[in-house]
Amino acid sequence: MSRLQPVRGTRDILGDEARRFGHVVDSFRRLADVYAFEEIITPVFEFTDVFRRTLGETSDVVTKEMYSFEDRSGEMLTLRPEYTAGIARAWLSNGLAQQGTAKLAGFGPMFRYERPQKGRYRQFHQLDAEIIGVAEPTADIELIAFAWQLLADLGLADSVTLHLNTLGDPESRQAYRTALVDYFSAHRDKLSDDSRARLEKNPLRILDSKDPGDRALLGEAPKLDAYLNARSRDFYAAVRGGVEALGIPYIHDPHLVRGLDYYTHTAFEFITDALGAQGTVLGGGRYDGLIAQMGGAPTPGVGWAAGIERLAMLLPESPAVAPLSILMPLGEAVAARAWTLARDLRAAGVRLDIDWKGNLKKRLNRAARRGARFALLLGEDELAKDAVTLRDLESGAQREVPMAALVEELESHDRV
RNA sequence: GCGGGCGUAGCUCAACUGGUUAGAGCGCCUGGUUGUGGUCCAGGAGGCUGUGGGUUCAAGUCCCAUCGCUCGCCCCA
Structure with missing residues (x-):
């Protein structure tokens, strides 16, 4: 028995759960096709550098949360922890820039070396949709429309809430970041230990801290709105306008952030309260700095990813099967x-x-x-x-x- | 990586303060004679009590370690 158990954080999906899983994937693929996305299937592992370059050497993510190993020829490889880096690499490898805009969708297993929690496994599965090469908010809106229709098709419209925010362009983001560091530095003694560490590594993350003491400081903290330049403000207004025109309910959530520098403008998450601490069911945003950071020509991109297991768990009922x-x-x-x-x-x-x-x-x-x-x-x-x-x-x-x-x-x- | 709870048949659970061959229900298989179901009756398979040490005359029960599950923290690309 002990040797026949699955590796920690991995599991077998069968029976009703497998049917639910299949239903989520089927719905996604059908809708991706309807939204005129091309399917892209990338390898489940890449050179470690592909992910390291997009994540930064020092982050926890690289040091303790990737499934990395050396193969027999001494190459450092990593099981993909997300889809986006692989797609960006594929975009560069295949010279897709020559073809202009790319709307790409895919799904499959991802791997993260972390402690399992509810709805969070070491091997899990994601749906992923990306639009590369469009700098305008139209791409952001289309992706949110796609995500919303998918969730609605799955019967989840009433059980998730769209949280929407902007990080601004790099200039706005940097100005805000500086203001935040100044503010929290002045209250350094009142911050939690965790947030004191965040102050150095990832100050934006203090905004979504769970520590009550930290949260008490947020009221007086600088607001991003005050640091957005005109361009960033217009961009966000356009995204909100599109979402509103489509009648998608959402809340503006100023504490919704992304830590890494290549993120810009739109950040969004569909959140449920039915999954404990792991409430995000689908999340995405704009990453205009990513492809340049990987070594390509500066290229804008937006995308989202969603956990298949989490969606499957939330389905209001088991998918119907044909009579047997x-x-x-x-x-x-x-x-x-x-x-x-x-x-x-x-x-x-x-x-x-x-x-x-x-x-x-x-x-x-x-x-x-x-x-x-x-x-x-x-x-x-x-x-x-x-x-x-x-x-x-x-x-x-x-x-x-x-x-x-x-x-x-x-x-x-x-x-x- | 850190902290709390939990590991007994496929599933849900029993087994008095340590005491003989660890039980039940559900499920599964077979039979109740020839081709008519969900009920009923009879029988059967299936457990090194997660694993490894230790204490004891004696361990499912106590102690330690380890593995796994679970709920959080860190992280969340």
Whole structure:
């Protein structure tokens, strides 16, 4: 047992959970296509530098939270902790700049070496959507529209809240940062230990501290609004205008921040209170500085990512499955016909399983407990007539149906 | 990396202050004779009590360590 357990923070997804997971992915892919995003599938691991360059050498993230290892040829590799860096790398590797704007969407496993919590695993899965090459707020709005429609399609419109903020352009952001450092430095003795460390490494993060003492200081703290230049103000106004035009409810959240320097302008998160401390279900923002920081020509970008497991957990109900039919061949003599019949029904899209084993009583019993809708009995009597006995497991009614008419018969019942 | 709670069949849980072959329900399998279900009856499989040490005549029960789960903190790209 001990050796057969999964690695810490990893897990098997099966049964109803797998159905929910699949439903989230299906909804995302359908909508990504409708919004005219191209699918992009990037490797699950990259050279460590790809992530290190985007995150900065000193951050906790690099030093203790990436799944890094050396391969046999001595290369330092890292299992991707997020999608964006890989997409940015792919954009550069493939010379996609030549094609102008790119709207890219993908999903898959991500890896972070951290202590598991509710809805937070070492291997988890994300949906991701990015627009690269558009400097205008239209891209931000389109991404939020996409995200909102996805959440609404999943039945989550009422259980999440959109939090929206701006970090301003680099000039505004820097001015604000300086003001914040000045302010908190003056109150250094009242800050929590954690926030004193943040003062050095990541002052914006003090704004979303959970420490009550820190929070008490926020009231008097400088507000970003006062430091936004005209360009930044206009940009944010345009994003808000778009979101409002679409009728998407949101709250302006001045404490919603991003720590890294390449983030600019828009930051947004869809948050639920149903998942404890891990309430963000979908988050994103603009990262105009990222591609330049990776070594490419300065290129604007916006995107978001969403945790598939978290979305799956929040689904109000299990996804519907198509009615299940079970073919029950009775006796050796009908085996060959059972195979061809099953093949034809499946080719026509009927969801069908075959139960070969046990007496009929056992088989009907099993079928009922599986929640099957129809039993198809094929014995020698039926074979002689080129028919099956079709039994409705809900009503108990049954009658003989010619094989040729089966597909139509099953489909008409599907709609009941 | 730090702190709190918890680990007994697939699942939900029992086992008096340490005391003999660790039990129950659900689920699963088989049977109750030939092709008609969810009920009922009978039987069966399935546990090195997470793992490794220690204390004791005796450990599921006490102690230590470790692994895992869980709720938070740090972090959240």
